Amino acid sequence: MLTTVTLIKGDGIGPEITESVKRIFAAAEVPIQWEEENAGQTTLAEVGELIPNSLIESIKRNKVALKGPLTTPVGKGFKSVNVQLRQIFDLYQNVRPCVTTEGVQSxxxxxxxxxxxxxxxxxxxxxxxxxxxxxxxxxxxxxxxxxxxxxxxxxxxxxxxxxxxxxxxxxxxxxxxxxxxxxxxxxxxxxxxxxxxxxxxxxxxxxxxxxxxxxxxxxxxxxxxxxxxxxxxxxxxxVGGLGLVAGANIGDEVAIFEAVHGTAPDIAGQGKANPTALLRSAVMMLHHMGLKDHARRIDRAIDETLKIREQCTGDLGGNASTQQYTDYVIEKLQN
The missing domain is CATH 3.40.718.10 (Isopropylmalate Dehydrogenase)
Known part of the structure; x- marks a missing residue:
């Protein structure tokens, strides 16, 4: 039986790193299905709303969401999308583990x-x-x-x-x-x-x-x-920067897991984005959902990939593109 999770792709590099998560979850045969919604600058341009009602309803239904980085337009009177989501769903716990990773310079x-x-x-x-x-x-x-x-x-x-x-x-x-x-x-x-x-x-x-x-x-x-x-x-x-750490916003009924870094519009669409933070947030999400075996398996694959500098993205001193990094993690899943 598949569990439905709301997926918010986000702005900037968001679509690239969420695609990485989707590919790795599919390779690991994680028993979830994605219900894709969005928020932020992209939806403001497309539908005239920062937080569409369809997104709110999706999260209410599914109780769990994975969110890429979002942009709130500055200087136009808009309240932060992230703050609004936390207040709408009373997500009073912001939880962020920070752990040293072998192979990552810190x-x-x-x-x-x-x-x-x-x-x-x-x-x-x-x-x-x-x-x-x-x-x-x-x-x-x-x-x-x-x-x-x-x-x-x-x-x-x-x-x-x-x-x-x-x-x-x-x-x-x-x-x-x-x-x-x-x-x-x-x-x-x-x-x-x-x-x-x-x-x-x-x-x-x-x-x-x-x-x-x-x-x-x-x-x-x-x-x-x-x-x-x-x-x-x-x-x-x-421990190496925002590109490595997971984040979660947890309430009594709803939990939204997120990459804590920004949208990095300067590299969006160039295949340079590091998906590790969102991947680790997704692993936190799996633990929260009780899918601990899948979480541990993906976590090990991420750690094994990060041990090899050449397989890391440029921000970690490697040469891999977002897609290549994703391929390496999938390869480790199959070992």
């Missing part, structure tokens, strides 16, 4: 951590006001107990399920006396429910320093929206 070895970023509140809640007369802009960071509690609880549950030893909560409670302290208190309360897991907290500026000094000391990191956004890109840099 500044560190033995990094294996995951960021849990609260995805619906904070400075991205959309509470912005502008006084035209005085030229003053206000952005309100809304932190709620309910929002803090559920993201911290999710991070501890993940740690327990995956055998992680420590959860580190990141905050700025020394300055943000109310918002920061609310998030910190949620962590302190929830940690009592998981006595087998070490809990500590770090002020965000110190956390950035610690990550670039010794990232191996961290397992699971949980943070508010803005801090999590910044830290997740920092951690991607520790």
């Amino acid at each position: 500044k560190f070895t033995d990094v294996n951590l995951v960021i849990f970023r609260e995805n619906t509140e904070g400075l991205y809640a959309g509470l912005e006001y502008f006084d035209e007369r005085l030229q003053i802009a206000d952005s309100i960071s809304r932190i709620t107990w309910a929002g803090s509690y559920r993201i911290v609880k999710a991070s501890f549950e993940y740690a327990k399920k995956h055998g992680c030893k420590k959860v580190t909560l990141v905050h700025k409670a020394n300055i943000l006396k109310n918002a920061g302290m609310l998030f910190l208190k949620a962590g302190e309360q929830i940690s009592k429910e998981f006595p087998e897991i070490e809990f500590d907290n770090k002020i965000v500026d110190n956390m950035c320093m610690q990550l670039v000094l010794k990232p191996q000391q961290f397992d699971v990191i949980v943070a508010t929206n803005l801090f999590g956004d910044i830290l997740s890109d920092l951690c991607a840099g520790l």
